[in-house]
Amino acid sequence: MTAREPTGAELLAALSALANAHRLRIIGALADGRQYVSLLARELGMSRPLLHMHLQRLQAAGLVTGELELTADGKAVKYFEATEFAFSITPQAIKEIVPTLPESAKGRDTDS
Amino acid sequence: MTAREPTGAELLAALSALANAHRLRIIGALADGRQYVSLLARELGMSRPLLHMHLQRLQAAGLVTGELELTADGKAVKYFEATEFAFSITPQAIKEIVPTLPESAKGRDTDS
DNA sequence: GACACATGTAAGGTTTTTCTTACACCGGAC
DNA sequence: GTCCGGTGTAAGAAAAACCTTACATGTGTC
Structure with missing residues (x-):
């Protein structure tokens, strides 16, 4: 089920996206399942624009996906659902993805 | 071997601490093993004060531990090592720690 | 038409994080 | 004493994240 080991950039993006109480909620x-934005905002007690921003952040990290749908009565509603991610975070796992981090070639030894 | 499931606050602190390329490095x-601050700073190509700050952040999250030692020649050196943390990050795991997040009782819907 | 409810986004301010520079201390070696 | 290498921390600027308010669109209902 483990799709593929994430790259350093992907893991960093995921960790950054999850490093926020609102986004964890x-x-x-x-x-449990998908939900549309306005109702989700009411459930979580936050403003729509704020939720929208957090959902964008989560989607950019690949942690949620959004889909715009049209209900029977013609309303446009956007449903979001969590992707089935699974990260194992250990020192050793981090050590292995460090070489794939962006600008990991930056910390060159003293070339002077 | 899994010591104990982290609380919401602990997980959030760990995720926040790991959401940074420098700290991942x-x-x-x-x-691999412990190392002292000045040498680590040279290896990673960052300034000592900056590394010091990041180590503080990691230590506050319980991801590293520091120990001040005196070498044979009397120098005071501070060694840091990574703790043996292991986090499994999945949507379901997050759902379970959400109730233990700080101020999670804030956005509570009208229980009615 | 006005209203309710869904979507999205831009502007702006506040707060937090990040990073550099500069300073302080201690102990051994020259 | 001066130099070197280790420690720590404070001040302040720069950058990023966070959040609110306000506005814009569209559709169905009254």
Whole structure:
């Protein structure tokens, strides 16, 4: 089930996206199933624009996916759901992805 | 071997601490074994004060531990090592720690 | 038409994080 | 004493993240 080991950039993006209490609650709320933005905002007690921003951040990291749908009565509603990610975070795992981090070639030894 | 499931605050602190390329490299460098600050700074190509700050952040999250030692020639050197943390990050795991997040009782819907 | 409810986004301010520079201390070697 | 290498920390600027308010769109209902 483990799709593929993430690259350094991907892991960093995921960790950054999850390093926020609001976004953890969003993922927690979506763990059961998909939900649309306005209702999710009411459930979580946050403003729509704020939720929108956090969802963008989570989607950019590949942690959630959004899909715009049209209900029977013609309303446009955007449903989000959590992707089935699974990260194992250990010192050893981090050590292995460090070489794939961006600008990891930056810390060159003293070439002077 | 899994010591104990982290609380929401602990997980959030760990994720926040790991959401940084420098700190990932620090953990990666310490995955092999302990090292002292000045040498680690040279290896990673960053200034001592900056490394000091990042180590403080990692230590505050419980991801590294520091120990001040005196070498045979009387120098005071501070060694850091990575703790043996292991986090499994999945939507379901996040859902379970959400209730233990600080101020999680804030956005509570009208229980009615 | 006005209203309710869904979407999105831009502007702006506040707060947090990040990083550099500069300073302080201690102990051994020259 | 001066130099070197280790420690720590404070001040302040720069950058990024966070959040609110306000505005824009569209559709169905009254």
